[in-house]
Amino acid sequence: MDYPVVDSSRCTLCGDCAKVCQFNALVKTRKDVILFEKLCHGCRACGIVCKHGALTFGKRIIGTIEEGQFGDFICKRGVLNVGEPMAVPVIKELLKNLPKGINLIDCAPGTSCNVVSSLQYADGAILVTEPSSFGLHDLKMAVQLIRNFNLPFGVIINKYKTGNDRIQRYCSEENIKILGIIPYRREAAEVYSSGKMIVELPEYKEIFEKIAEELKEVFHWN
Numbered sequence: 001m002d003y004p005v006v007d008s009s010r011c012t013l014c015g016d017c018a019k020v021c022q023f024n025a026l027v028k029t030r031k032d033v034i035l036f037e038k039l040c041h042g043c044r045a046c047g048i049v050c051k052h053g054a055l056t057f058g059k060r061i062i063g064t065i066e067e068g069q070f071g072d073f074i075c076k077r078g079v080l081n082v083g084e085p086m087a088v089p090v091i092k093e094l095l096k097n098l099p100k101g102i103n104l105i106d107c108a109p110g111t112s113c114n115v116v117s118s119l120q121y122a123d124g125a126i127l128v129t130e131p132s133s134f135g136l137h138d139l140k141m142a143v144q145l146i147r148n149f150n151l152p153f154g155v156i157i158n159k160y161k162t163g164n165d166r167i168q169r170y171c172s173e174e175n176i177k178i179l180g181i182i183p184y185r186r187e188a189a190e191v192y193s194s195g196k197m198i199v200e201l202p203e204y205k206e207i208f209e210k211i212a213e214e215l216k217e218v219f220h221w222n
Contacts, residue, residue: 003058006055011054062090092117111142133166183207
């Protein structure tokens with residue numbers, strides 16, 4: 001990740017770099033310019049406004065990208081170093097050279113800047129929620145975000161228990177496609193905790209096959 005390095009022999013302490021920084025990563029004092037490197041987003045705006053060429057840019061490591069393969073599937077993940085507050089640069093590095101074809105991007109829950117950064121690379125979205133008050137609240141925020149990106153999307157209801165239909169009612173009111181409903185079963189938890197895939201259970205295999213068919217109707221790349 002890029003970060004600014006101040007050349008004190010050129011710096012006139014005009015403070016333009018600190019003023020332009022939207023993240024308060026630079027502070028001008030009477031004697032020098034101080035950098036709070038973990039607040040820096042590496043946008044280089046400070047270098048653009050510096051009229052005296054006092055800023056150059058170094059690089060520091062904030063995380064790593066790991067890769068593995070299972071059969072024909074290539075899996076990658078970004079791992080943020082302990083103590084680093086910003087995952088966006090790692091996400092951008094992870095997603096900038098996606099292979100051709102269908103890529104599944106698994107985002108963290110919510111509508112944080114990490115999710116927003118990931119959506120810039122997406123052609124569609126699958127919103128996974130649970131039938132609880134918190135689940136519905138977060139789903140509404142996610143739907144608003146996806147609609148701002150003008151992406152096709154659908155909803156999967158996880159851990160569903162019969163009679164709790166708040167998510168279905170909301171989706172019906174908002175004309176949102178429900179791609180599938182995954183029931184809450186002890187058997188699924190036992191299979192998952194043993195390191196196996198829940199699609200090994202016939203009931204769940206059928207559910208995921210139906211979800212795959214529904215995806216073809218929602219997304220344009222089918």
